Amino acid sequence: MAGIEVEVRCTGCDYSDEHETPTADYVLENDVLHSLDWRFAWCVAERRLVSAEKLPDLEELAARVAELEAPGEDEIDLDTGLPIARARLLEIARVTLAWRRKRTIPERCLRCGETSLLPMDSWQYKDVAHPGCAAEGTLSTDGGMFLSEGPDEANPQFTPEGERLP
Ligand SMILES: [Zn+2]
Numbered sequence: 001m002a003g004i005e006v007e008v009r010c011t012g013c014d015y016s017d018e019h020e021t022p023t024a025d026y027v028l029e030n031d032v033l034h035s036l037d038w039r040f041a042w043c044v045a046e047r048r049l050v051s052a053e054k055l056p057d058l059e060e061l062a063a064r065v066a067e068l069e070a071p072g073e074d075e076i077d078l079d080t081g082l083p084i085a086r087a088r089l090l091e092i093a094r095v096t097l098a099w100r101r102k103r104t105i106p107e108r109c110l111r112c113g114e115t116s117l118l119p120m121d122s123w124q125y126k127d128v129a130h131p132g133c134a135a136e137g138t139l140s141t142d143g144g145m146f147l148s149e150g151p152d153e154a155n156p157q158f159t160p161e162g163e164r165l166p
């Protein structure tokens with residue numbers, strides 16, 4: 001299992017936190033796993049920097065289905081070098097698109113599940129204001145990729161509505 005871990009500090013007040021985001025998957029219909037995309041956000045309920053879901057773009061998913069419905073060749077699996085049957089790719093793309101269309105709950109905090117979030121896309125490159133900070137400080141992050149000890153450890157899994165599975 002891999003992921004990102006960061007330390008976050010405020011330049012104005014004494015807020016500091018440690019933060020880890022594992023690589024995770026949604027479990028969709030027909031055994032389709034869709035990798036969970038995320039971004040940093042400020043969780044209003046927890047008053048801390050968290051990672052939150054970043055739902056895929058509906059138009060991009062629809063374009064992927066259209067691309068696979070047109071005639072073409074099988075694609076190569078980058079891990080095994082073997083072709084992946086186009087029919088299976090199309091099934092995966094359709095299941096993913098149907099999920100995204102049905103998904104009604106907004107993007108959630110991956111820690112507590114709340115949806116009241118202030119997104120922070122720019123964490124890596126420039127500091128962002130610390131929401132509600134009396135000292136008007138900015139959040140500064142430091143960190144990078146991690147790889148856990150057990151390479152065979154499964155990724156955390158989430159339901160289509162963004163709830164973590166046990
Ligand atoms: Zn602060």
Ligand SMILES: [Zn+2]
Nearest residue numbers: 043046109112
């Ligand atoms: Zn939260």
